[in-house]
Amino acid sequence: METTRLETPQASVASWNQTEILAEADKCVACGLCLPYCPTYRLTLSEADSPRGRIAMISGVMKQHIPMNERFTLHIDRCLTCRACEYVCPSKVSYGKLVDQARVKILNASVKKADVPYKIRSWLERQWIDKPWRFDTLRPFVKLFQQLGLQRLLLRLPFLNGTSFRLLLSKLPPIRYPFQHWQSFYPAVGKQRGEVGLFLGCIARLIDVETHLSTIAVLNQLGYSVHVPQQQTCCGALYQHRGESAHSGNLLAQNQQTFKDLNLTALITTASGCGAHLVENNGFSIPVMDINQFLAEQDFSQIKFNPLAKRVAVHHPCTLRHVLRGSQFPSKILAYIPEIELKELANQDQCCGAAGTYFLDQPGIAEALLTHKIQDVLAINADYLATSNIGCAFHIASQLNEQQAGIEVLHPVTLLARQMSIQ
Ligand code: SF4
Numbered sequence: 389m390e391t392t393r394l395e396t397p398q399a400s401v402a403s404w405n406q407t408e409i410l411a412e413a414d415k416c417v418a419c420g421l422c423l424p425y426c427p428t429y430r431l432t433l434s435e436a437d438s439p440r441g442r443i444a445m446i447s448g449v450m451k452q453h454i455p456m457n458e459r460f461t462l463h464i465d466r467c468l469t470c471r472a473c474e475y476v477c478p479s480k481v482s483y484g485k486l487v488d489q490a491r492v493k494i495l496n497a498s499v500k501k502a503d504v505p506y507k508i509r510s511w512l513e514r515q516w517i518d519k520p521w522r523f524d525t526l527r528p529f530v531k532l533f534q535q536l537g538l539q540r541l542l543l544r545l546p547f548l549n550g551t552s553f554r555l556l557l558s559k560l561p562p563i564r565y566p567f568q569h570w571q572s573f574y575p576a577v578g579k580q581r582g583e584v585g586l587f588l589g590c591i592a593r594l595i596d597v598e599t600h601l602s603t604i605a606v607l608n609q610l611g612y613s614v615h616v617p618q619q620q621t622c623c624g625a626l627y628q629h630r631g632e633s634a635h636s637g638n639l640l641a642q643n644q645q646t647f648k649d650l651n652l653t654a655l656i657t658t659a660s661g662c663g664a665h666l667v668e669n670n671g672f673s674i675p676v677m678d679i680n681q682f683l684a685e686q687d688f689s690q691i692k693f694n695p696l697a698k699r700v701a702v703h704h705p706c707t708l709r710h711v712l713r714g715s716q717f718p719s720k721i722l723a724y725i726p727e728i729e730l731k732e733l734a735n736q737d738q739c740c741g742a743a744g745t746y747f748l749d750q751p752g753i754a755e756a757l758l759t760h761k762i763q764d765v766l767a768i769n770a771d772y773l774a775t776s777n778i779g780c781a782f783h784i785a786s787q788l789n790e791q792q793a794g795i796e797v798l799h800p801v802t803l804l805a806r807q808m809s810i811q
């Protein structure tokens with residue numbers, strides 16, 4: 389269990405100074421062991437798109453040996469922050485932190501902040517991502533929009549071709565549970581074993597209600613009461629990976645404030661992207677745990693599961709594998725279901741290309757990586773794909789649906805809840 393305990397809520401997403409950045413970059417001995425694992429290097433075969441190349445460029449820019457120009461920014465922007473490199477690095481370079489710090493420097497030096505599209509996007513994000521409870525109100529309207537066929541209609545409009553808006557629209561899954569609103573407290577069934585908090589995230593609150601409901605249902609059955617406070621906000625990962633570390637820290641502080649006075653055994657995350665960010669920047673006074681890990685440590689002996697004679701492909705999101713180091717847990721909990729056939733995807737170290745907003749910002753690379761991932765999924769001939777991160781789920785599902793593959797993409801906890809007959 390990864391924990392950090394600080395009693396006072398505070399923003400803990402810190403910026404590094406030049407000396408700290410250079411010290412981290414200097415840990416790289418340029419061995420190149422990470423190169424075969426880097427998705428962007430595998431696609432472009434360019435040293436500048438490899439971890440080693442990026443670290444050398446960051447060091448060069450910090451020492452002012454090379455300029456912080458558009459070329460440098462391009463190669464840093466192309467990094468998925470998947471951290472496959474960090475996972476295999478023998479020198480233990482904290483690559484993820486390093487590239488985030490490079491992005492802070494780029495953003496601070498950039499004129500991008502004055503661009504109108506940047507300002508509009510930034511404003512929209514602050515209105516919705518920072519206030520995710522608004523998605524609960526939006527959900528019925530999005531459902532209506534889909535039922536009236538407006539999503540399909542907009543996707544046919546030629547003037548939207550090539551825009552981020554069209555890309556986002558093409559990935560939007562059918563909305564389920566349009567009228568779901570969250571109670572602040574869901575009591576345990578039977579004798580209470582403990583109380584936990586549920587972190588809802590931002591986008592997941594709009595499109596992944598079933599995962600949250602399943603999590604509450606399974607936890608309640610196991611004897612845990614679940615707190616879902618309204619004022620929780622986005623985890624801040626999206627901002628952190630774009631160089632807005634100060635704003636990311638503000639969101640973290642708001643979340644700490646929201647959960648701090650509850651008597652919680654753990655704060656549960658269902659999206660490994662959020663979980664990884666909260667664990668790494670943990671200023672909570674309680675352990676933050678991914679739901680797969682939390683459930684893997686529970687006693688299921690009193691729970692009866694209905695058999696499921698289906699094949700389930702298990703996907704490891706980068707954040708679950710490379711940051712939380714918990715890729716063993718989804719299969720462990722799914723194995724409770726009798727007759728289930730679990731198959732691990734090939735190439736689990738390779739990112740699917742979703743990576744936060746990467747699929748919008750670098751659509752060419754994102755789609756190329758998705759194509760590879762879809763090949764690995766189809767090779768299994770599965771009925772379900774179980775994945776533990778909302779970004780990966782809707783990125784992969786959009787392509788599987790387009791190909792009419794007949795594979796349902798869901799969170800492991802959803803399958804567990806369905807087979808417990810409690811939904
Ligand atoms: S594996 Fe580590 S030390 Fe080796 S090149 Fe990659 S980042 Fe540098």
Ligand code: SF4
Pocket residue numbers: 425426427428429437438439442466467468469470471472473474483
């Ligand atoms: S984080 Fe991923 S994309 Fe970025 S350098 Fe490392 S392996 Fe390559």
